[in-house]
Amino acid sequence: DADVTQTPRNRITKTGKRIMLECSQTKGHDRMYWYRQDPGLGLRLIYYSFDVKDINKGEISDGYSVSRQAQAKFSLSLESAIPNQTALYFCATSDRWGGTYSGANVLTFGAGSRLTVL
Amino acid sequence: QQQVKQSPQSLIVQKGGISIINCAYENTAFDYFPWYQQFPGKGPALLIAIRPDVSEKKEGRFTISFNKSAKQFSLHIMDSQPGDSATYFCAASIGAGKLIFGQGTELSVKP
Numbered sequence A: 001d002a003d004v005t006q007t008p009r010n011r012i013t014k015t016g017k018r019i020m021l022e023c024s025q026t027k028g029h030d031r032m033y034w035y036r037q038d039p040g041l042g043l044r045l046i047y048y049s050f051d052v053k054d055i056n057k058g059e060i061s062d063g064y065s066v067s068r069q070a071q072a073k074f075s076l077s078l079e080s081a082i083p084n085q086t087a088l089y090f091c092a093t094s095d096r097w098g099g100t101y102s103g104a105n106v107l108t109f110g111a112g113s114r115l116t117v118l
Numbered sequence B: 001q002q003q004v005k006q007s008p009q010s011l012i013v014q015k016g017g018i019s020i021i022n023c024a025y026e027n028t029a030f031d032y033f034p035w036y037q038q039f040p041g042k043g044p045a046l047l048i049a050i051r052p053d054v055s056e057k058k059e060g061r062f063t064i065s066f067n068k069s070a071k072q073f074s075l076h077i078m079d080s081q082p083g084d085s086a087t088y089f090c091a092a093s094i095g096a097g098k099l100i101f102g103q104g105t106e107l108s109v110k111p
Helices: none
Strands: A004-008 A010-013 A019-025 A032-038 A040-051 A054-057 A065-070 A072-077 A088-095 A105-111 A113-117 B004-007 B009-012 B017-026 B033-038 B043-051 B054-060 B061-067 B070-078 B084-094 B105-110
Touching: A004 A088, A004 A113, A019 A032, A019 A088, A019 A113, A019 B054, A040 A065, A040 B017, A072 A088, A072 B061, B004 B084, B009 B017, B009 B043, B017 B084, B017 B105, B033 B061, B043 B054, B043 B061, B043 B070, B070 B084
Parallel strands: A010 A113, B009 B105
Antiparallel strands: A004 A019, A019 A072, A032 A040, A032 A088, A040 A054, A065 A072, A088 A105, A088 A113, B004 B017, B017 B070, B033 B043, B033 B084, B054 B061, B061 B070, B084 B105
């Protein structure tokens, strides 16, 4: 099984619908993130959580919300989806101490969730 | 406000050639500069990283060159292979803070 599992992998929905993307991890990491990938714009941070009781907005949080249900679970919601939220969404986790890169965040990404809003 | 700017957006290199991807940053407080590699259908994965106290970091065919005064760093892929074809992202962070990514470079290595 993958260390970071995202569901669904693909989703097509209509404008105005509520969508939830789910992420679960078996890494035992404290930190979890949601990124959005768009061609030419790279990876942009939506929300991040450094522990279960900590939720922080990223660069592009408008129109999104998150819930950290447990150390291993972090979900992203679009309350009322719009077409410009069509993108590839990634969940990631990191270990606070980073192993080889002590003190830095080494991210482990899921395989991504492709969302299309019509 | 894009704190990390990456170029080029796409790059085509012949097998055996050198691939060079550049990044520039604005925040002088950044102290950790990783590169991530992403294959189609997969999430990005850490490739190599550097701290600003060194000017170069080499791991196999991959080298990061770092120029602190110019606030620039680059990834060099020597003897590029078709298997290196992927999207590459530079990033930066302050300590154990959140990573800020560049726009990505789609590399294609032709046989």
